Amino acid sequence: MRNNGRNSLQEAEVAEFLCGVELQEYRQRPVHRATLESKGYVNTYDWTQNASALDGSTVTLDDLSSIGQHERDAVTGADVVVVLLPGGKGTHVELGIAIAQGRRIILHSPAEVIDNPGTTSTFYHLPELEKCNGTLDDLIALILGREVSITAD
Incomplete structure (x- = not known):
């Protein structure tokens, strides 16, 4: 069920989410997926299941096509x-698919990549995007729309 643009899970029966991040960054900053799932959010696609194929030299064009379809469907x-x-x-x-689909989009950067003219993208500054410069705890609080207690993974 879509949350019809509402920011609080309490206003929706189920909110589905997708986290987009490079594999190297994922390994350095684990996503607090369990916290979101414990609050009733559902991950639409666990892209880390493809990590071993993308790390190795065994990935094929068919693999990439399948992964691309799953990722597109997860965003939509x-x-x-x-x-x-x-x-x-x-x-x-x-990000582009999500913008085109009118999804709620939250950009997170612990290093202020969003507002640095040397690293930013014009699309990061669209008025419909929410920005979070801070910790993953700050990000989870923004997603949930309230203060939360985060436990370590």
């Missing part, structure tokens, strides 16, 4: 798309 099925910056080309394609 999500109520909230969380972009963890810096992101790679796949992350930015997902």
